[in-house]
Amino acid sequence: MSTSLDAMPAARRGSMKSLFRLLPYARPFLWNFIGVLVLVAIYNATNVLQPYLVKIAIDRDISGHHPNLHGVYLIAAVYAGIVLVGLAANYAQIQLLQYSGQSIIRAIRLDLFTHIERQSMAFFDRNAIGRLVTNVSNDTETVSQFFTQFFLSMVRDGLAIVMIVVAMFELDGRIASYAMLIIPVIALISLGFRSALRRAYQTTRSRLSNIVAFLAENLAGMRIIQVFHQEPRQNRAFNQLNESHRQANVHEYTVSVMFNRVLELLGNVAVAGVVWVGGGAVLHKVILFGTLYAFISYIQRFFQPINAITQQWNTLQSSMVAAERIGRVLSVVPAIQDAPHPVEVQGAESVQGRVEFNHVTFGYSADAPVLKDISFLVEPGQFIGFVGATGAGKSSVMSLLARFYEPQDGTITLDRINVQDYRQTDLHQLVGLVQQEVNLFTGSVADNIRLFRTDIDDAWVVESAKTVGAHEIIERLPDGYQTRLYAKGTNLSMGERQLISFARIVCLNPRVLILDEATANLDSQTEALVQRGLQAVAENRTTLVIAHRLSTVRHADRIIVLDKGRIVEQGNHAALMETDGLYRKLVEKSGIELEPSVI
Numbered sequence: 202m203s204t205s206l207d208a209m210p211a212a213r214r215g216s217m218k219s220l221f222r223l224l225p226y227a228r229p230f231l232w233n234f235i236g237v238l239v240l241v242a243i244y245n246a247t248n249v250l251q252p253y254l255v256k257i258a259i260d261r262d263i264s265g266h267h268p269n270l271h272g273v274y275l276i277a278a279v280y281a282g283i284v285l286v287g288l289a290a291n292y293a294q295i296q297l298l299q300y301s302g303q304s305i306i307r308a309i310r311l312d313l314f315t316h317i318e319r320q321s322m323a324f325f326d327r328n329a330i331g332r333l334v335t336n337v338s339n340d341t342e343t344v345s346q347f348f349t350q351f352f353l354s355m356v357r358d359g360l361a362i363v364m365i366v367v368a369m370f371e372l373d374g375r376i377a378s379y380a381m382l383i384i385p386v387i388a389l390i391s392l393g394f395r396s397a398l399r400r401a402y403q404t405t406r407s408r409l410s411n412i413v414a415f416l417a418e419n420l421a422g423m424r425i426i427q428v429f430h431q432e433p434r435q436n437r438a439f440n441q442l443n444e445s446h447r448q449a450n451v452h453e454y455t456v457s458v459m460f461n462r463v464l465e466l467l468g469n470v471a472v473a474g475v476v477w478v479g480g481g482a483v484l485h486k487v488i489l490f491g492t493l494y495a496f497i498s499y500i501q502r503f504f505q506p507i508n509a510i511t512q513q514w515n516t517l518q519s520s521m522v523a524a525e526r527i528g529r530v531l532s533v534v535p536a537i538q539d540a541p542h543p544v545e546v547q548g549a550e551s552v553q554g555r556v557e558f559n560h561v562t563f564g565y566s567a568d569a570p571v572l573k574d575i576s577f578l579v580e581p582g583q584f585i586g587f588v589g590a591t592g593a594g595k596s597s598v599m600s601l602l603a604r605f606y607e608p609q610d611g612t613i614t615l616d617r618i619n620v621q622d623y624r625q626t627d628l629h630q631l632v633g634l635v636q637q638e639v640n641l642f643t644g645s646v647a648d649n650i651r652l653f654r655t656d657i658d659d660a661w662v663v664e665s666a667k668t669v670g671a672h673e674i675i676e677r678l679p680d681g682y683q684t685r686l687y688a689k690g691t692n693l694s695m696g697e698r699q700l701i702s703f704a705r706i707v708c709l710n711p712r713v714l715i716l717d718e719a720t721a722n723l724d725s726q727t728e729a730l731v732q733r734g735l736q737a738v739a740e741n742r743t744t745l746v747i748a749h750r751l752s753t754v755r756h757a758d759r760i761i762v763l764d765k766g767r768i769v770e771q772g773n774h775a776a777l778m779e780t781d782g783l784y785r786k787l788v789e790k791s792g793i794e795l796e797p798s799v800i
Contacts, residue, residue, distance in 0.1 A: 586754025
């Protein structure tokens, strides 16, 4: 069974491991990164050369006994040239790195989405949709900063520090040695702030994830919130989450600003120290003034990359946390997988549609079975109804047949072949499902009927709609079959959405059709229309119907009555009415004996 992502530990080592796990995505762009390194080296070299050129101009051409204006002009021209070279190298490396980094994130995001799509329904039962949205959108965007910001800073600023240190020792080893005393102090300060920064970044990310999950859940259930006047309570809860996130953000930036200001103070102290030591050396004519100027420039430039690296520390921390969260999702092995040697399906026409449950036991948790030793046989082409009180296990039967879940015990076969031996893609083409809650996607009506499959032509889409009585309704829409639907089809009525879902199932032509209380939300007139369409749809097709309205299965070949996870009765409507059982009681409560036949 899938594990809740929230229950997994968030250890620091796990974060680094998850970050390193994403590095193979960068392998196809190895030469791009090598190109970035070369361009960064050129850019840093031009920066390091600038103070040295000024030093030459001061010591040789300006403060000498014979000032040389021509030499100053020459140095100025060289200075301008290397600045232009540096700008070009900087532009090229940023463009190349951004292209590579965004390509890497595109691949990670696609793999993450594909991996989530492969998970069983148990995975989505245990993990909030809002958190998964955060994983695919926000977390991948955060990881992109590792490749486009942190990597660049480590290479560019790290190489800059090395070049500056070499240049300072080249100028004067004694003053450079004094300047290097500041490095252990920087290391100690960084270590002191490291754990505090990590805790602050983790807390901020976690609380942001809570906000996204809460928002997704509430937007999905907005009708219930408004009907039961829960807006004030939900506002208070959302305000508490936002306040918690605000406090975490303030704390995060407080720690980060303190860290940066301490380093900035340390840099100013270092400059003062160089002026003190170097100024004395100039007065005693040990070094020239140009050399002191170069030292001051280098020590200032020395702290610029250090400060830039420390400012990227939050990027590293956020990337580690985000990579850890992505790694958690990618590490979840799908609970339902194809068999090593699946059955080859030679077209849907080769499948008859014989369904058999053999002593099946199932529960969403192992210690709480929903179905208990269920056995039944459905012959090809039969129309079978499933009835029972809420929680009796009707929907679980259908979920097992579609292999959204695996039974704890027993077998389920389609044409005497275990459903676990079919490829999931083949099984889902053979077993079609229409649920009470219709899922329509942004796009045209025709695209929603064919589910965006390019191999299905418009003529078959129209024929499918006619079969279920949806053609005239669709034709009355503003643009007919090309009418664009909003998310979930909110610009259609409930009945119109349901009819389109029926047209979809006819269009895709499965051998076994599951109707999970599919007519529960239809008015009587629309239901009668759909029932007539279903009569044609069920022709030469195995049809299993979960009935909310018992009139839906009144004329079924057989009705299976479930109670508390067990089959308690079977038979057609007339036979079950002759017994004083649960079905008869359900019928008497529903009053369907007074309703006219619709099929």
